[in-house]
Amino acid sequence: MKIDxxxxxxxxxxxxxxxxxxxxxxxxxxxxxxxxxxxxAPIHDVDIASSAFPExxxxxxxxxxxxxxxxxxxxxxxxxEGYEITTFRTESTYTDFRRPDSVTxxxxxxxxxxxxxxxxxxxxxxxxxxxxxxxDGLSDMKNGIIRAVGDAETRFTEDALRMMRALRFSAQLGFxxxxxxxxxxxxxxxxxxxxAVERIRVEFEKxxxxxxAAESLKLALDDGVINYLPGEPLKIWDNIIQHLAxxxxxxxxxxxxxxxxETDLTSSQINRxxxxxxxxxxxxxxxxxxxxxxxxIDKVSTFDLYQSLPYKKTLFExxxxxxxxxxxIGQIRHIIDMLPITNSSELAIQGGDLIREGVMTPGPKLGQxxxxxxxAVVNGDLQNTRESLxxxxxxxxxxxx
Numbered sequence: 001m002k003i004d005x006x007x008x009x010x011x012x013x014x015x016x017x018x019x020x021x022x023x024x025x026x027x028x029x030x031x032x033x034x035x036x037x038x039x040x041a042p043i044h045d046v047d048i049a050s051s052a053f054p055e056x057x058x059x060x061x062x063x064x065x066x067x068x069x070x071x072x073x074x075x076x077x078x079x080x081e082g083y084e085i086t087t088f089r090t091e092s093t094y095t096d097f098r099r100p101d102s103v104t105x106x107x108x109x110x111x112x113x114x115x116x117x118x119x120x121x122x123x124x125x126x127x128x129x130x131x132x133x134x135x136d137g138l139s140d141m142k143n144g145i146i147r148a149v150g151d152a153e154t155r156f157t158e159d160a161l162r163m164m165r166a167l168r169f170s171a172q173l174g175f176x177x178x179x180x181x182x183x184x185x186x187x188x189x190x191x192x193x194x195x196a197v198e199r200i201r202v203e204f205e206k207x208x209x210x211x212x213a214a215e216s217l218k219l220a221l222d223d224g225v226i227n228y229l230p231g232e233p234l235k236i237w238d239n240i241i242q243h244l245a246x247x248x249x250x251x252x253x254x255x256x257x258x259x260x261x262e263t264d265l266t267s268s269q270i271n272r273x274x275x276x277x278x279x280x281x282x283x284x285x286x287x288x289x290x291x292x293x294x295x296x297i298d299k300v301s302t303f304d305l306y307q308s309l310p311y312k313k314t315l316f317e318x319x320x321x322x323x324x325x326x327x328x329i330g331q332i333r334h335i336i337d338m339l340p341i342t343n344s345s346e347l348a349i350q351g352g353d354l355i356r357e358g359v360m361t362p363g364p365k366l367g368q369x370x371x372x373x374x375x376a377v378v379n380g381d382l383q384n385t386r387e388s389l390x391x392x393x394x395x396x397x398x399x400x401x
Contacts, residue, residue, distance in 0.1 A: 001138060003129035009033065009043045010125075016048060016076055016083050017127040019060055025052040026109060027085075028124035028132065035120050038131070038141060039173070048085045049124065051107045057085050071103055088112035091158070100158070110134050117155055117162045118169065118181075119147045144175040152184035160191035164203035167220055171210025177219070185223060192228040197278045200230060208255045214244040231276045232269070236262045247321040252279075253286045253314040258321055261291050290315045297324060297332070305335055306378045309342055340384050344374050348386045349393075359393050369396050 010029060020027035027050040033043045050057065054074050058064045063077040072087035090111050091100035106112065109124060109132065116122040119137035131138065140147050146169050148155040148162075156162050163185045166177055177185065192200060207216050220226045221237050239262050249255045256279065260270055267288060274284045289311045293300050297319065308315060319329050341347060351370055354360045360369060373389055376382035382392055 001131045001133070003037060003125070003131065006129050007037055007043055009046050010037075010129075012079065012081060013046050013048065013083050014127050015079055016085070020050050020052055020057075020085075021127070023052070023056075023060055025050050025056070026088075026107075027052070028109065028126060030113075030124045031116075031121060034123045034125045034131070035137075035141070037125075038123070038138070046083060048083055049088060049109070049112055050085050051088055051109070052085070053087050053105050057087070072105055089115070091115050114149055115158075116149050117159070117165060119145075119149055120169075120175075122149050140178075144173070145178050146170050146173075146175045146181060147178040148181045148184065152178075152181040153188065156184050156188045156191070160188065160195050161199050161203065163189060163192060163225065164195075164200055164207070167216045167225070168203045168207040168210065170219070171207040171213045171216035173210075174212040182219070182223070185225065189223065189225045189228050192225070197230045197276070201277055201279070204229065205252045205255050208244065208258070209249055209251070211248060213248050214241050217241050217244060230278075231273045232265075234259070234263055243321045243323070246323075249321065250317060251314075252283055253290075253311075254317045254321070256283060256287045257290050257294070257314055257318045260287060261294050261318060261322065267292070286311050286314055290318055294318050294322065294324075297328060300332070302335055302339070302380075303375060303378050305332065306339055306342075309336070309339075312336060340377055340380065341374075344370070346384070347374060347377060347389065348384050349373075349389045353386070354390070354393050357390055359390060359397060365400070369393055372396060 010033070013029070017027040017029075027048060029046060030049040031047045033046045036043050052060070054066075054069050054072055057074045057076070061076045061078045065075040065077065065082075067073050067075045067084060072089050073084050075082045075084050087105045088108060088111060089103045089105050091103050113122045113124060113134055119135045119140045121137070122135045123137045124132040126132065135149050146166050148166075166181060166185060169175060170177055207213060210216065217237065218241050221241070226237060227233070240258060243258060249258055256274060256277075260273065263270075265273060270288060270291065271284065274287060289308050293304060293308055293315060316329065316333070319332070347370075351362075351366050354366065354369070355362060360366045373382065373392060376392065377384045377389075382388055
């Protein structure tokens with residue numbers, strides 16, 4: 001098969017392949033960029049594989065960086081964009097279930113491709129768009145199948161994360177996992193406990209953001225994969241699957257909010273769960289802000305919504321995924337739209353103003369007074385004007401005396 005009109009990303013990289021080929025080496029576009037082009041999806045990274053060994057690559061180009069030379073990868077910067085060229089290679093045993101103990105550089109494309117995870121990712125493409133398919137990846141792509149290259153148990157034993165990648169690709173592409181590949185996933189799922197949490201988290205988040213996330217999560221639940229993921233066991237996966245059938249989260253904030261909102265976990269338990277998944281502080285703060293609001297959205301106060309303004313995108317996305325009525329969501333939007341301020345810096349006075357006016361002196365009471373002013377303005381009990389706020393502060397001082 002040949003792709004007649006190559007995307008611009010490949011056209012820009014063609015001089016790299018031309019240089020390698022003119023020097024007598026083989027060179028191909030490989031990996032996700034080839035797959036995504038055939039699927040009509042956006043291309044992210046253009047990867048190149050070549051029969052040239054790293055030192056040979058470096059002699060052909062003026063500007064190179066050893067980004068992973070021990071694994072055969074050199075980045076070439078001669079043509080503006082940086083392109084990674086990786087030497088054809090074979091790999092030894094994977095004693096840690098994540099990376100090969102050693103790699104051996106080879107001159108054979110077939111030897112290189114057969115170590116890859118799935119047939120749809122084991123496609124190569126020449127500079128002119130001719131696709132090289134040694135493992136029936138085009139057929140699997142046409143039929144919507146995720147199939148391991150060669151023996152599935154071997155591929156998953158080499159790198160256990162490939163099991164999560166199978167689920168992720170199934171969710172993103174809507175492909176089914178081949179029977180033998182799924183059986184290996186079922187049998188070897190316990191090996192996921194040997195994989196770094198961060199690596200599992202990336203694949204899990206991408207899986208739940210895929211348009212076929214409900215089916216992939218159900219498969220993970222049915223086949224017991226879910227039991228070997230980080231964090232405490234949850235009992236509400238069926239609920240999450242139902243929500244994912246109609247809406248998928250757009251980002252990691254929404255993923256984790258959806259995962260936790262219908263659990264009975266307390267705030268401290270949610271915090272521990274998220275830390276076990278090694279999430280960023282930003283994600284933890286976002287989830288711990290929106291989950292309590294969504295759990296009691298009918299009782300939420302105006303000031304609660306004001307405090308959650310930095311996280312409103314995630315809140316509204318979560319409410320939509322939970323199937324909250326348009327009427328309720330509209331009311332929440334209206335309350336937010338009508339807020340007189342969006343943060344304390346928009347108050348007509350600040351602490352320095354009260355000090356200069358002789359109303360208050362620096363200290364804890366000044367901060368407490370400003371909080372009361374902020375609360376009153378947000379709730380519509382006090383006009384946000386300089387005169388009104390100073391008068392309110394004076395009344396607070398008199399009450400304290």
